[in-house]
Amino acid sequence: MKKKLIAGNWKMNGSLAANEALIKTLLAGLQTPACQVALCVPAIYLAQCQTLLSASSIDLGSQDVSEHELGAFTGEISSAMLREFGVRYALVGHSERRQYHLESDAAVALKAQRALAGGVTPIVCVGETLAEREAGRTEDVVRRQLAAVIHSNGHCISEIVVAYEPVWAIGTGKTATTDQAQQVHAVLRAQLNAASPLADRIQILYGGSMNAANAAQLLAQPDIDGGLVGGASLKAADFLSIIASVH
Ligand code: PGA
Numbered sequence: 578m579k580k581k582l583i584a585g586n587w588k589m590n591g592s593l594a595a596n597e598a599l600i601k602t603l604l605a606g607l608q609t610p611a612c613q614v615a616l617c618v619p620a621i622y623l624a625q626c627q628t629l630l631s632a633s634s635i636d637l638g639s640q641d642v643s644e645h646e647l648g649a650f651t652g653e654i655s656s657a658m659l660r661e662f663g664v665r666y667a668l669v670g671h672s673e674r675r676q677y678h679l680e681s682d683a684a685v686a687l688k689a690q691r692a693l694a695g696g697v698t699p700i701v702c703v704g705e706t707l708a709e710r711e712a713g714r715t716e717d718v719v720r721r722q723l724a725a726v727i728h729s730n731g732h733c734i735s736e737i738v739v740a741y742e743p744v745w746a747i748g749t750g751k752t753a754t755t756d757q758a759q760q761v762h763a764v765l766r767a768q769l770n771a772a773s774p775l776a777d778r779i780q781i782l783y784g785g786s787m788n789a790a791n792a793a794q795l796l797a798q799p800d801i802d803g804g805l806v807g808g809a810s811l812k813a814a815d816f817l818s819i820i821a822s823v824h
Contacts, residue, residue: 579777579778579802580612580613581611581612581613581780581802581823582614582615582738582780582803583610583612583613583614583615583803583804583816583819583820584614584615584616584617584638584700584740584803584804584805584806585614585616585617585806585807585811585816586617586640586668586671586784586807586810587616587619587640587810588619588640588673588807589619590619590811591619591622591811593625596618596625596626596629599813600616600629600635601629603635603813603816603817604629604630604633606813606814606817607633607634607817607820609634610634610820610823611823611824612803612820612823613636614634614635614636614820615636615638615665615666616630616636616637617638617639617640617666617667617668617700618637618638618639618640619640620641620654623639623659623662623664624662627662627663627664630663636665636666637662637663637664637665638665638667638668639654639659639666639667639668640667641668641671641674641688642654642655642656642659642667642669642688642692642699643688643691644684644687644691645691646691646694655691655695656691656692656694656696656697657695659692659695659697660696660697664697665697665698666698666699666738667688667697667698667700668699668700668702669685669688669689669692669699669700669701669702670682670688670689670701670702670703670726671702671742672702672704672742672744672747682721682725682726683729685701685722685725685726686725686726686728686729686730687729689726689729689737690729690733693730693733693736698736698737699726699737699738700737700738700740700782700805701723701726701737701738701739701740702742702784702805703718703719703722703723703739703740703742703765704718704719704722704741704742704744704784705718705719705743705744705745706744706745707745710743710745715761719741719761719764719765720764720765720768723765723769727769727772732773734769734772734773734776734779735773735775735778735779737779738779738780738782739779739781739782740781740784740805741758741761741762741781741783741784742783742784742785742805743757743758743761743785744785745785746785746786747784747785747786747807748786748807749785750786751785751786752785752786752788752791752795753783753785755794755795755797755798758783758795758798758801759798759799759800759801762800762801763800765781766781766800769781780802780803781800781801781802781803782801782802782804783796783803783804783805784804784806784807786807787804787805787806787809787819788806788808788809789809789814789815789818789819789822792822796823803823804819806819
């Protein structure tokens, strides 16, 4: 059976001092975790976090990766560069990137492709806005977002991680109910299974106001294979208790 994955997404938070304190507290409190654990940190702190996490069971992740291999793309970071800093995961297509940086489904698919080619596992984020949910379009939207990635990644699709993050639940304190989350996860699971005979190994994470109080119930759903945790990953006690709720 595949292990669950709990990935923290620090977003644009942290400082040299705060990162060190947070990671030291996490490592001190982390008994042998029953799941995989990762931290997706701001790019400028990857080197610092690589050192702090070396010889630990926590993997390092970035929050984005370039869709290009190398060259004249000012400000971008390639998957090969990420690998040099021990990065195992890259978030791609987070809703904040789609919204504020106008990343299209096609660009997200290219980023996933580029990450895989560079030996970095993309955590492909999909999710509907509140307006889309209210219009009854949730399944269409997430299926369309995932289809773009499946289409351009062919048989490599079994190497990705997927994160379902309803946009209306991100940073709002509103969590999808376990039934709402499980329902969408089942749709994504079926879509992945139809795309690859190896899709069973793909972890589908839930993200959106996951916290110490709601994690156990969400993680007990049959198609929820872990969590992508924003705000609660900045508090060591909360993040540790989310990790501890994985059985
Ligand atoms: P949140 O963020 O847990 O603060 O809602 C999740 C995410 O955006 O990955």
